Amino acid sequence: MSAALPKLQVIKIGGNVIDNPPLLEAFLTDISKIKSPFVLVHGGGKIATEMAKELGIQSQMIEGRRVTDTASLKIVTMVYAGWINKSITATLQSKQKNALGLTGADAALVLSKKRKPHPIDYGWVGDIEQVNGKALHELVQQGYYPVFAPITADKQGQLLNTNADTMAQAIAIGLSEFYEVTLTYCFEKNGVLSNPEDDNSVIPHIHEASFLQLKEQGIVTAGMIPKLENAIKAISQGVNTVRLCHASQVLLNEGGTKITA
Amino acid sequence: MSAALPKLQVIKIGGNVIDNPPLLEAFLTDISKIKSPFVLVHGGGKIATEMAKELGIQSQMIEGRRVTDTASLKIVTMVYAGWINKSITATLQSKQKNALGLTGADAALVLSKKRKPHPIDYGWVGDIEQVNGKALHELVQQGYYPVFAPITADKQGQLLNTNADTMAQAIAIGLSEFYEVTLTYCFEKNGVLSNPEDDNSVIPHIHEASFLQLKEQGIVTAGMIPKLENAIKAISQGVNTVRLCHASQVLLNEGGTKITA
Numbered sequence: 001m002s003a004a005l006p007k008l009q010v011i012k013i014g015g016n017v018i019d020n021p022p023l024l025e026a027f028l029t030d031i032s033k034i035k036s037p038f039v040l041v042h043g044g045g046k047i048a049t050e051m052a053k054e055l056g057i058q059s060q061m062i063e064g065r066r067v068t069d070t071a072s073l074k075i076v077t078m079v080y081a082g083w084i085n086k087s088i089t090a091t092l093q094s095k096q097k098n099a100l101g102l103t104g105a106d107a108a109l110v111l112s113k114k115r116k117p118h119p120i121d122y123g124w125v126g127d128i129e130q131v132n133g134k135a136l137h138e139l140v141q142q143g144y145y146p147v148f149a150p151i152t153a154d155k156q157g158q159l160l161n162t163n164a165d166t167m168a169q170a171i172a173i174g175l176s177e178f179y180e181v182t183l184t185y186c187f188e189k190n191g192v193l194s195n196p197e198d199d200n201s202v203i204p205h206i207h208e209a210s211f212l213q214l215k216e217q218g219i220v221t222a223g224m225i226p227k228l229e230n231a232i233k234a235i236s237q238g239v240n241t242v243r244l245c246h247a248s249q250v251l252l253n254e255g256g257t258k259i260t261a
Numbered sequence: 262m263s264a265a266l267p268k269l270q271v272i273k274i275g276g277n278v279i280d281n282p283p284l285l286e287a288f289l290t291d292i293s294k295i296k297s298p299f300v301l302v303h304g305g306g307k308i309a310t311e312m313a314k315e316l317g318i319q320s321q322m323i324e325g326r327r328v329t330d331t332a333s334l335k336i337v338t339m340v341y342a343g344w345i346n347k348s349i350t351a352t353l354q355s356k357q358k359n360a361l362g363l364t365g366a367d368a369a370l371v372l373s374k375k376r377k378p379h380p381i382d383y384g385w386v387g388d389i390e391q392v393n394g395k396a397l398h399e400l401v402q403q404g405y406y407p408v409f410a411p412i413t414a415d416k417q418g419q420l421l422n423t424n425a426d427t428m429a430q431a432i433a434i435g436l437s438e439f440y441e442v443t444l445t446y447c448f449e450k451n452g453v454l455s456n457p458e459d460d461n462s463v464i465p466h467i468h469e470a471s472f473l474q475l476k477e478q479g480i481v482t483a484g485m486i487p488k489l490e491n492a493i494k495a496i497s498q499g500v501n502t503v504r505l506c507h508a509s510q511v512l513l514n515e516g517g518t519k520i521t522a
Contacts, residue, residue: 051316054316054317055312055316056315074344077344077347077348080343081343081344081347082338082339082342083339083342085343086338086366086367086412086414086420087338087420089364089366090366090418090419090420092418093366093369093416094414094416094417094418098369099367099368100367100368101364101366102362103347105347105350105351106350107359107360107361107405108354138403142399151347153347153350153354155354155355156355157355158351159351
């Protein structure tokens with residue numbers, strides 16, 4: 001059945017690429033050449049952290065993860081949904097792609113719920129509850145290229161900081177009813193590396209069992225684990241193809257790490 | 262002919278209301294009761310100025326108008342298109358209005374051109390060149406309530422700071438082909454006052470000739486002149502009704518100052 005569906009790409013672009021203007025510009029030029037519809041989800045980069053620092057706002061970290069207090073929520077909403085989102089949207093428009101900058105709050109496209117404060121209170125952080133795939137599909141059908149900042153809202157109108165990798169996964173799953181979806185996580189590495197010091201040590205394929213093994217062996221650690229969990233969840237819930245690769249490989253079908261069921 | 266068109270409201274909400282959370286909340290509750298489609302355009306308020314101050318960025322003013330340098334453009338985009346726009350959008354969503362937060366850059370809905378640097382260089386300020394009324398009409402037809410921040414872009418992808426009153430006027434004119442448009446400028450005063458000290462001195466009707474007279478007599482001055490120029494331009498270019506009133510009067514048909522041709 002899925003062979004009959006039109007193709008669509010969901011592309012996540014990581015914060016390290018956002019922080020590198022020439023790499024970001026080249027990436028946006030690349031994706032503007034994509035012929036199928038796509039949805040772009042962007043991360044935040046260091047701008048929010050720098051701005052918080054300049055404003056004298058302390059970023060509280062627990063187990064390596066930022067706590068989003070009220071001042072931080074305001075900053076990430078400003079930086080992600082304001083500056084980064086609209087800069088990317090305007091740039092894609094200048095490259096003849098009809099980009100539409102969004103957050104989950106817009107058209108209630110991605111609704112979330114504040115994470116429970118136990119055992120750790122991460123503050124104004126949202127876990128995704130629902131993607132309005134039908135409304136997003138209609139916007140895509142009209143010729144728009146949605147560009148998402150990683151901000152969502154709950155049904156009571158509370159804005160919430162949301163993980164961009166998870167947002168890309170949830171959107172990819174939500175669109176799988178309407179499209180044969182390829183989800184690509186683009187970042188500053190060539191893929192999942194078996195040796196973090198060696199850019200050529202890309203693991204070409206990972207599936208759920210091998211992921212568990214890699215995790216046990218300590219080969220994939222820290223930031224890569226939640227990214228791979230998102231990738232595996234996507235492939236197990238209807239997304240056709242999932243790949244993690246360098247931002248410069250976005251137009252290629254090969255390269256990087258492919259996730260299989 | 263215009264009698265056959267469906268009704269639509271374009272509502273501009275001023276910065277002083279944005280700066281007053283209880284007044285803003287009451288205003289959003291009010292407009293969520295409007296039965297016809299509407300487009301909301303919001304101003305900026307003092308948040309951007311305060312943030313610039315906290316970041317140690319000097320706001321250069323020429324003849325009472327702010328110069329938008331690169332640092333200021335970043336701040337207004339963050340504050341207007343990020344924090345204010347998404348807060349309003351999420352709040353309207355919680356009140357069962359399917360709000361969609363936008364800038365002119367999104368879907369190229371409002372394209373502008375950087376203002377010429379002579380005789381005064383205002384920096385990254387955009388003068389509106391084109392409203393994509395058809396695309397906006399389609400979004401309205403889909404049941405969306407567009408919420409615009411006063412940021413636009415040119416065709417080269419440059420974001421530009423744009424006057425919110427002018428943006429509301431241009432959007433109202435751009436939608437007049439498809440709707441019988443009512444444009445309402447909501448602010449913290451009861452209308453155009455003949456005596457700024459007396460809140461009850463509202464001038465009930467102004468047309469082009471009486472505006473010129475009021476201007477000559479020095480009765481309308483400063484910030485009110487460009488607002489009235491926008492109002493008169495709107496009424497002369499196809500907008501059905503234009504009114505300036507207190508934010509609390511948005512649901513009423515009476516009250517405030519009505520602009521007539």
